[in-house]
Amino acid sequence: xxxxxxxxxxxxxxxxxxxxxxxxxxxxxxxxxxxxxxxxxxxxxxxxxxxxxxxxxxxxxxxxxxxxxxxxxxxxxxxxxxxxxxxxxxxxxxxxxxxxxxxxxxxxxxxxxxxxxxxxxxxxxxxxxxxxxxxxxxxxxxxxxxxxxxxxxxxxxxxxxxxxxxxxxxxxxxxxxxxxxxxx
Amino acid sequence: xxxxxxxxxxxxxxxxxxxxxxxxxxxxxxxxxxxxxxxxxxxxxxxxxxxxxxxxxxxxxxxxxxxxxxxxxxxxxxxxxxxxxxxxxxxxxxxxxxxxxxxxxxxxxxxxxxxxxxxxxxxxxxxxxxxxxxxxxxxxxxxxxxxxxxxxxxxxxxxxxxxxxxxxxxxxxxxxxxxxxxxx
DNA sequence: ACGCACATGTAATCAGTTACATGATTCT
DNA sequence: AGAATCATGTAACTGATTACATGTGCGT
Numbered sequence: 001x002x003x004x005x006x007x008x009x010x011x012x013x014x015x016x017x018x019x020x021x022x023x024x025x026x027x028x029x030x031x032x033x034x035x036x037x038x039x040x041x042x043x044x045x046x047x048x049x050x051x052x053x054x055x056x057x058x059x060x061x062x063x064x065x066x067x068x069x070x071x072x073x074x075x076x077x078x079x080x081x082x083x084x085x086x087x088x089x090x091x092x093x094x095x096x097x098x099x100x101x102x103x104x105x106x107x108x109x110x111x112x113x114x115x116x117x118x119x120x121x122x123x124x125x126x127x128x129x130x131x132x133x134x135x136x137x138x139x140x141x142x143x144x145x146x147x148x149x150x151x152x153x154x155x156x157x158x159x160x161x162x163x164x165x166x167x168x169x170x171x172x173x174x175x176x177x178x179x180x181x182x183x184x
Numbered sequence: 185x186x187x188x189x190x191x192x193x194x195x196x197x198x199x200x201x202x203x204x205x206x207x208x209x210x211x212x213x214x215x216x217x218x219x220x221x222x223x224x225x226x227x228x229x230x231x232x233x234x235x236x237x238x239x240x241x242x243x244x245x246x247x248x249x250x251x252x253x254x255x256x257x258x259x260x261x262x263x264x265x266x267x268x269x270x271x272x273x274x275x276x277x278x279x280x281x282x283x284x285x286x287x288x289x290x291x292x293x294x295x296x297x298x299x300x301x302x303x304x305x306x307x308x309x310x311x312x313x314x315x316x317x318x319x320x321x322x323x324x325x326x327x328x329x330x331x332x333x334x335x336x337x338x339x340x341x342x343x344x345x346x347x348x349x350x351x352x353x354x355x356x357x358x359x360x361x362x363x364x365x366x367x368x
Numbered sequence: 369a370c371g372c373a374c375a376t377g378t379a380a381t382c383a384g385t386t387a388c389a390t391g392a393t394t395c396t
Numbered sequence: 397a398g399a400a401t402c403a404t405g406t407a408a409c410t411g412a413t414t415a416c417a418t419g420t421g422c423g424t
Contacts, residue, residue, distance in 0.1 A: 034317035069403045105336040133218035152289040156220045162346030253375045
């Protein structure tokens with residue numbers, strides 16, 4: 001009867017690294033992020049927060065309010081930071097999950113550990129694989145493909161190419177700016 | 185006790201437009217497409233197929249095999265084509281769902297209806313909105329954003345830009361190649 | 369010998385959304 | 397007046413995955 005996935009709980013936990021906030025705040029933050037990390041409902045957020053609390057990964061401070069329901073400000077604990085560090089370290093060996101990748105980007109390079117370039121390279125590999133999968137698919141389409149099919153594959157290919165280009169550029173940029181990459 | 189979502193059933197139905205095939209085949213096809221349309225499991229595929237059959241949107245031909253379980257080849261019916269046509273017509277008024285968009289691309293321009301440019305324009309709008317949402321988020325990040333946060337937003341922005349560029353190019357190309365757009 | 373591709377199907381379980389309850393305050 | 401924002405929470409439901417049952421043939 002665990003609430004939510006490990007992945008989801010760590011997403012929420014990841015948001016709390018930057019600053020303490022309420023469940024309501026996490027939702028707003030995620031929406032403000034343009035859905036880059038998804039747009040979960042309260043029915044997912046609150047239970048996840050309760051689970052984190054139960055596991056001692058966060059603490060609550062109840063800020064009462066005269067009229068509205070009291071705000072519950074959640075703060076990540078040392079155990080929580082440790083758990084996140086572990087999650088970031090062991091997690092996506094070859095991530096095809098865009099959101100998990102973005103979350104990892106946000107956490108690495110910040111207070112967790114400077115593995116930014118490592119994650120970018122991993123993503124590079126995953127996208128390259130995806131790209132060649134699509135090329136393969138395009139080739140196998142062979143027999144009288146419809147306009148729609150062609151355009152769809154093209155579309156996927158274009159996005160993958162753009163991702164690869166960006167990743168390459170960013171990696172080059174980072175290697176110039178801070179050649180001292182590696183874990184503290 | 186309906187099996188699967190309308191969206192998912194239509195995905196499967198959409199694959200059958202091009203050629204008749206078994207449940208096993210649909211799964212392979214989707215994987216070959218590099219996960220562009222997702223990688224559903226048999227536990228989702230078979231029930232969806234049964235539901236389509238019950239609704240008369242597909243027919244089955246059981247091809248027995250001496251040793252292995254018989255293959256069940258599903259073929260879309262006229263009613264199925266009609267249902268798909270309707271789904272494509274009414275569906276995502278402003279799709280933020282990449283997969284649904286790709287499925288629409290595949291269906292339009294083929295045997296369904298030539299609404300390709302309309303769908304591309306709709307997508308263009310959705311991506312533009314997403315892009316400006318991210319720019320807003322970047323601005324609001326304000327206070328001492330971490331390297332990771334910056335990179336994550338940049339990444340989202342880069343992909344959105346690439347999508348917009350591709351969409352613009354493709355629309356220009358289509359308007360030259362076939363100015364006679366519009367539904368038959 | 370062992371696993372993988374072929375091929376279908378069901379049951380248990382999970383992870384999430386939707387809908388509801390509660391209730392004051394501010395915008396239109 | 398009516399809608400939206402603030403704020404938390406639970407219960408019912410849905411849509412999917414995972415794991416299992418069943419069994420042959422082929423590659424290494």
